[in-house]
Amino acid sequence: MRIEPFNEIVTAFREQIGRICAQYDDSFWLETDESGVFPERFVADIAKAGVLGVAMPEIYGGLGLGLVEAAAIMQTISGSGAGFSGASAVHLNIFGPKPIEKFGTEAQRQAFLPPLIAGTDKMCFAVTEPNSGLDTASIETRAERDGAGWVISGRKIWTTGAQRANRILLIARTTPRDQCRKPTQGLTLFYADMNRAAIDAKPIPKMGRKAVECNTLFIDGLRVSDESRIGAEGEGFRILLSGLNPERVLFAAEAVGLGQVALARAARYAGERVVFGRPIGMNQGVAHPLARAWAELSAAELLVYKAASLFDANAECGAEANAAKYFGAEAGFRACEAAVLAHGGMGYAKEYQVERYMREAMIARIAPVSREMILNYIAERVLGLPKSY
Amino acid sequence: MKVLVPVKRVIDYNVKARVKSDETGVDLANVKMSINPFCEIAVEEAVRMKEKGLASEIVAVSIGPAQAQETLRNALAMGADRGILIESDMDLEPLAVAKLLKAAILAESPGLVIMGKQAIDGDNNAVGQMLSALLGWPQATFASRIEVQGERAMVTREVDGGLQTLSVPMPAIITADLRLNEPRYASLPNIMKARKKPIDMKKTADYGVDLAPRLKVLKVTEPPGRKAGIKVESVEALVQQLKTAGVIG
Ligand SMILES: Cc1cc2nc3c(=O)[nH]c(=O)nc-3n(C[C@H](O)[C@H](O)[C@H](O)COP(=O)(O)OP(=O)(O)OC[C@H]3O[C@@H](n4cnc5c(N)ncnc54)[C@H](O)[C@@H]3O)c2cc1C
Numbered sequence: 001m002r003i004e005p006f007n008e009i010v011t012a013f014r015e016q017i018g019r020i021c022a023q024y025d026d027s028f029w030l031e032t033d034e035s036g037v038f039p040e041r042f043v044a045d046i047a048k049a050g051v052l053g054v055a056m057p058e059i060y061g062g063l064g065l066g067l068v069e070a071a072a073i074m075q076t077i078s079g080s081g082a083g084f085s086g087a088s089a090v091h092l093n094i095f096g097p098k099p100i101e102k103f104g105t106e107a108q109r110q111a112f113l114p115p116l117i118a119g120t121d122k123m124c125f126a127v128t129e130p131n132s133g134l135d136t137a138s139i140e141t142r143a144e145r146d147g148a149g150w151v152i153s154g155r156k157i158w159t160t161g162a163q164r165a166n167r168i169l170l171i172a173r174t175t176p177r178d179q180c181r182k183p184t185q186g187l188t189l190f191y192a193d194m195n196r197a198a199i200d201a202k203p204i205p206k207m208g209r210k211a212v213e214c215n216t217l218f219i220d221g222l223r224v225s226d227e228s229r230i231g232a233e234g235e236g237f238r239i240l241l242s243g244l245n246p247e248r249v250l251f252a253a254e255a256v257g258l259g260q261v262a263l264a265r266a267a268r269y270a271g272e273r274v275v276f277g278r279p280i281g282m283n284q285g286v287a288h289p290l291a292r293a294w295a296e297l298s299a300a301e302l303l304v305y306k307a308a309s310l311f312d313a314n315a316e317c318g319a320e321a322n323a324a325k326y327f328g329a330e331a332g333f334r335a336c337e338a339a340v341l342a343h344g345g346m347g348y349a350k351e352y353q354v355e356r357y358m359r360e361a362m363i364a365r366i367a368p369v370s371r372e373m374i375l376n377y378i379a380e381r382v383l384g385l386p387k388s389y
Numbered sequence: 390m391k392v393l394v395p396v397k398r399v400i401d402y403n404v405k406a407r408v409k410s411d412e413t414g415v416d417l418a419n420v421k422m423s424i425n426p427f428c429e430i431a432v433e434e435a436v437r438m439k440e441k442g443l444a445s446e447i448v449a450v451s452i453g454p455a456q457a458q459e460t461l462r463n464a465l466a467m468g469a470d471r472g473i474l475i476e477s478d479m480d481l482e483p484l485a486v487a488k489l490l491k492a493a494i495l496a497e498s499p500g501l502v503i504m505g506k507q508a509i510d511g512d513n514n515a516v517g518q519m520l521s522a523l524l525g526w527p528q529a530t531f532a533s534r535i536e537v538q539g540e541r542a543m544v545t546r547e548v549d550g551g552l553q554t555l556s557v558p559m560p561a562i563i564t565a566d567l568r569l570n571e572p573r574y575a576s577l578p579n580i581m582k583a584r585k586k587p588i589d590m591k592k593t594a595d596y597g598v599d600l601a602p603r604l605k606v607l608k609v610t611e612p613p614g615r616k617a618g619i620k621v622e623s624v625e626a627l628v629q630q631l632k633t634a635g636v637i638g
Contacts, residue, residue, distance in 0.1 A: 012466070050579075063581060
């Protein structure tokens with residue numbers, strides 16, 4: 001496994017993406033964070049550079065590369081200072097379509113993938129529900145057969161980007177839970193038009209990343225054809241699982257990138273700010289938390305690329321992907337927190353960006369799966385401890 | 390028409406250059422290096438010519454260490470067709486560079502050479518002019534606009550107090566100024582394609598030209614630090630201060 005330095009392609013990618021991101025400076029992201037306006041121009045530039053198809057097959061307009069490359073790009077985006085405001089604006093188009101690529105029919109791949117890769121289609125991904133939370137098997141959204149198609153009704157929550165999306169990937173129960181051998185059976189995945197006559201999306205006021213909204217969805221009698229079904233009926237949960245590892249790795253890479261930009265800012269400030277006649281960074285009380293953050297971020301980065309390399313080699317990577325997401329999110333957050341504290345009062349001022357980073361860094365600790373569920377996974381699957389829930 | 394574009398690997402324009410403690414030069418150890426911005430503009434112009442059907446092939450040539458292959462890859466990702474690297478670990482003077490380029494150009498016989506007006510490391514602004522003299526080709530420097538009309542290139546130059554337009558017969562040497570164009574970002578698919586484009590590896594010895602240095606650098610020092618400014622209350626006070634400082638009479 002080759003981690004550092006990256007190969008020439010990844011290095012060249014990071015450089016070009018870094019240059020594109022450099023056009024979107026602190027004031028741009030500060031403004032989106034205040035206005036809540038989606039960074040459309042930024043996303044158009046990123047799509048034009050061919051980023052969205054990085055991990056998609058070449059026949060559909062992608063680059064046919066893997067998770068290592070995608071993670072390196074996402075780390076670069078968030079690490080440019082764009083943070084999750086920038087990363088989440090493109091994240092979904094990159095790995096969201098994986099279930100379509102892996103489990104869709106050839107006709108579905110040909111119809112659905114090219115516009116997602118080009119960025120002309122925008123998708124949202126609706127799994128979480130208000131009454132089921134992390135227990136996906138207990139979702140209440142139902143899809144009922146209706147002639148040749150399906151009718152879907154239910155509620156979703158936290159669906160990112162639903163205001164802007166024209167497509168929705170959603171999971172619904174197609175066989176009642178009590179008629180299934182296991183609760184995780186009887187769920188089916190659909191990729192449908194974001195038909196606003198049947199889907200009402202309401203943004204949720206939230207802590208950070210205002211420019212990329214999250215929504216509560218009310219789905220009432222959404223009619224979809226059977227061609228919208230991805231994979232076999234009743235297999236939705238299993239299909240969903242196959243996409244979880246890459247998604248975790250990307251979140252981890254984004255969190256690490258954010259921690260790194262926070263740390264770079266803090267180190268600069270600590271070197272320049274003079275109090276008691278010396279730079280504050282000359283005090284170990286200021287310097288050590290920053291040095292510790294560097295060590296943690298570096299370790300997290302290794303986990304990210306280890307998990308990504310395993311995934312790209314088609315090897316089992318569940319433990320590594322989960323550990324990367326856990327540790328990357330924690331290291332990213334701690335670096336942001338250390339950065340705020342190193343700035344003193346200015347850490348609380350919007351002007352210095354780090355307070356925004358810290359708010360955004362919380363996202364990776366919660367989504368797409370909580371820290372507790374990751375630790376549950378590791379305790380159970382890696383350490384062989386009994387399941388606790 | 391074949392267009393040849395020389396490109397140089399230089400310290401990245403965002404990097405704050407530091408002078409070596411022995412004052413022999415700028416410290417380049419572990420410093421980010423990139424394609425010289427003016428060379429990038431030259432590549433962009435050539436690629437636009439190719440897109441308009443005015444150029445048939447773009448050859449990028451770099452003289453520098455093995456890592457300058459990445460600089461060439463950058464040009465290839467933007468749209469150049471192939472590269473030539475003349476490997477040298479020496480810090481070559483403009484005249485030596487011009488002689489090597491002349492030899493490379495005679496071997497390639499392009500219809501036009503577009504290059505940066507200067508490299509941002511040495512800021513010499515010399516190679517284009519020397520090359521033109523060595524080849525006996527016309528030169529049009531500091532181009533802010535290039536228009537090919539048949540056998541001639543109409544080149545607009547930014548000069549004091551206005552714009553000057555030259556008409557030069559081709560082949561010619563044109564050097565690019567900042568406002569000639571805004572270079573594109575190479576897309577990821579083009580970065581991938583660039584990996585497969587050929588780079589011809591040469592050594593300076595292949596060209597049999599005299600590279601002996603003729604200049605001696607005495608020392609390189611940091612510019613003096615800027616002194617803190619002062620704030621004045623009014624325009625009158627400002628005028629008074631400037632008079633006292635001898636800036637205005
Ligand atoms: C910014 C953001 C964007 C999001 N985007 C999307 C999206 O696009 N699509 C989507 O479907 N979802 C999205 N989500 C939802 C996210 O995936 C969920 O919030 C997350 O999975 C947690 O689910 P929950 O909020 O229902 O928490 P709950 O399930 O209610 O859990 C609450 C807390 O209890 C803990 N807990 C619960 N059960 C156990 C247990 N057995 N053992 C230990 N601890 C336990 C959890 O770890 C957590 O800390 C997003 C969330 C956020 C914050």
